[in-house]
Amino acid sequence: MKIFECDHCHHALFFENNRCEKCGYLTGFSVEERNMLSFDPSVLVMTSAKDEKLFRYCANREYDVCNWLIPFEKGERFCAACQLNRTIPNLSDRQNFQKWKKLEVAKHRLVYQLDRLNLPYVSKFKNTMDGLFFDFLSRSPSHNRMTGHSSGVITILLEEADSVHLEKMKSELLEPYRTLIGHFRHEVGHYFWDMLIAKDSESLTEFRAIFGDEQKDYNQALLTYYQSKYQSDWKGSFISQYASSHPWEDWAETWAHYLHIMAMAETSFSFGLSVNPLLYEPALQGKIEFDPYETLDFNLIFKAWFPISFAINSLNRSMGIPDAYPFVVNSAVLRKMRFIHRLLFKMR
Numbered sequence: 001m002k003i004f005e006c007d008h009c010h011h012a013l014f015f016e017n018n019r020c021e022k023c024g025y026l027t028g029f030s031v032e033e034r035n036m037l038s039f040d041p042s043v044l045v046m047t048s049a050k051d052e053k054l055f056r057y058c059a060n061r062e063y064d065v066c067n068w069l070i071p072f073e074k075g076e077r078f079c080a081a082c083q084l085n086r087t088i089p090n091l092s093d094r095q096n097f098q099k100w101k102k103l104e105v106a107k108h109r110l111v112y113q114l115d116r117l118n119l120p121y122v123s124k125f126k127n128t129m130d131g132l133f134f135d136f137l138s139r140s141p142s143h144n145r146m147t148g149h150s151s152g153v154i155t156i157l158l159e160e161a162d163s164v165h166l167e168k169m170k171s172e173l174l175e176p177y178r179t180l181i182g183h184f185r186h187e188v189g190h191y192f193w194d195m196l197i198a199k200d201s202e203s204l205t206e207f208r209a210i211f212g213d214e215q216k217d218y219n220q221a222l223l224t225y226y227q228s229k230y231q232s233d234w235k236g237s238f239i240s241q242y243a244s245s246h247p248w249e250d251w252a253e254t255w256a257h258y259l260h261i262m263a264m265a266e267t268s269f270s271f272g273l274s275v276n277p278l279l280y281e282p283a284l285q286g287k288i289e290f291d292p293y294e295t296l297d298f299n300l301i302f303k304a305w306f307p308i309s310f311a312i313n314s315l316n317r318s319m320g321i322p323d324a325y326p327f328v329v330n331s332a333v334l335r336k337m338r339f340i341h342r343l344l345f346k347m348r
């Protein structure tokens, strides 16, 4: 994610801002322009301060869960990100409402990133076959749905947005890192496996050579994984223990981490971050001088990102909080990420 600025007064804006703290102009994100735009709040029609185009806010602005803009002439109620919602929680329940807000922050960041990667995403309302839907549900005796993906429908349980639940799951599942954005990135990885790999024999052959044969019984593989109490020797070949359960999970986990790295690399580039530690080790010096989404060679991105991630982890430790990126990317994982990066570049 980039850092943005108000195009009326140049004050810095976060992606989620719907108002400029300095000049009071309304602000919102335009996916068409991949930028934040500013609007004079004293004028009834939202005319962008930059180029006088007309916009309206997504209908979910009313609940303060979306600041995306829709070009006026489109005549749509919901923005491209909110059109993906099929089920949202009952808004009269205050607790669920707060959790939904957190889910929307993560979802909008995900959709921004899909857009940066030029990945196609469209609501199932518009494309029943290949579209995508999100169901945000609370756990209930009336259904047995869990956080997961099935045929273009991504379910995220609302309790994932509960910090107590997150901490409990971290220790139960031996996961050092469990976040909402991580869930979104993982589950959408399963969706794009269906879209990009399953439908293309060349990519499928290459996938199997790198990740293994996904035709082995998925349910049995997960059962074995949970029964073996996660003792498999995974550290040399996988990004996480869970990735070792089945090639599909390896793909989704690696995909999520690829998106983590790209997102951090873009932020670093946007801030002009560079690190030059007081050490002899040159591998820990780095600067991201290029937009990672426009860079063909993933090795370059990784090499420049690694020292910055190391510095961010060190900063977090100074504050007594967990590492931002508590993982080791070994050469086997790097190979998998290169495959994903190449695949996405090929599609452009």
Ligand SMILES: [Zn+2]
Pocket (backbone or CB within 6 Å): 006, 007, 008, 009, 010, 011, 020, 021, 022, 023, 024, 025, 038
């Ligand atoms: Zn401003």
Ligand SMILES: [Zn+2]
Pocket (backbone or CB within 6 Å): 058, 059, 060, 061, 066, 067, 068, 078, 079, 080, 081, 082, 083
């Ligand atoms: Zn929206």
Ligand SMILES: [Zn+2]
Pocket (backbone or CB within 6 Å): 186, 187, 190, 248, 249, 252
């Ligand atoms: Zn999965």
